[in-house]
Amino acid sequence: xxxxxxxxxxEEPEITLDKSIYSVTINLYQGEETFQKVYINSExxxxxxxxxxxxxxxxxTEEMADLVAEWIIRESVxxxxxxxxxxxxxxLECTDVVIIEDGENAMKQSRIYxxxxxxxxxxxxxxxxxxxx
Numbered sequence: 021x022x023x024x025x026x027x028x029x030x031e032e033p034e035i036t037l038d039k040s041i042y043s044v045t046i047n048l049y050q051g052e053e054t055f056q057k058v059y060i061n062s063e064x065x066x067x068x069x070x071x072x073x074x075x076x077x078x079x080x081t082e083e084m085a086d087l088v089a090e091w092i093i094r095e096s097v098x099x100x101x102x103x104x105x106x107x108x109x110x111x112l113e114c115t116d117v118v119i120i121e122d123g124e125n126a127m128k129q130s131r132i133y134x135x136x137x138x139x140x141x142x143x144x145x146x147x148x149x150x151x152x153x
Contacts, residue, residue: 022112024104024147025121032123034103038150041096042069046085049077057082059089061096098150102130108137108145118149128152 026032042064048055061069072092079085102120112118112132119127130151137145 022109022116023119023121023127024106025127029104029106029121030144031105033120035122036101036103038099038101039068039070040064040099041072041093043071044089044092045071045073046079046089047073047075048082048085049080057085057089059086059093061093063097098131098152100128100130100151100153102128102147102149102151104147104149106144106147108135108143108147110137110143112147118147120149120151 024033040061042061044059044061046057046059048057074088074092079088102122104120112135114132114135116132117129118132119129121127128151130149132147132149134148135145136147137143
């Protein structure tokens with residue numbers, strides 16, 4: 021795994037907390053009929069979570085809907101957003117897992133979802149990623 025530490029950063033990373041997913045509603049397409057199935061994330065209180073709905077005609081069975089909802093709820097646990105202004109590494113791609121050092125000297129694992137590159141005689145840019153608490 022690659023590290024993004026204070027040796028490579030221009031400033032301390034910006035850290036924000038996003039809401040987790042409390043409920044997922046999935047439309048099931050079975051022939052000409054459409055059914056809705058609701059999944060609840062039992063690990064969080066509904067007051068602190070968001071609702072999410074999926075309308076995809078490729079979801080035709082309850083087993084597929086179960087797998088999709090389980091994956092979305094599992095991934096919503098990673099709700100810490102990191103925004104780092106640093107020297108950048110063009111070898112890193114979106115979905116790569118990196119370790120980011122924060123102001124508390126903690127090394128937090130996160131997955132990159134957005135990168136911006138700037139070149140002004142040297143490489144710099146902003147990396148945005150999601151990780152757990």
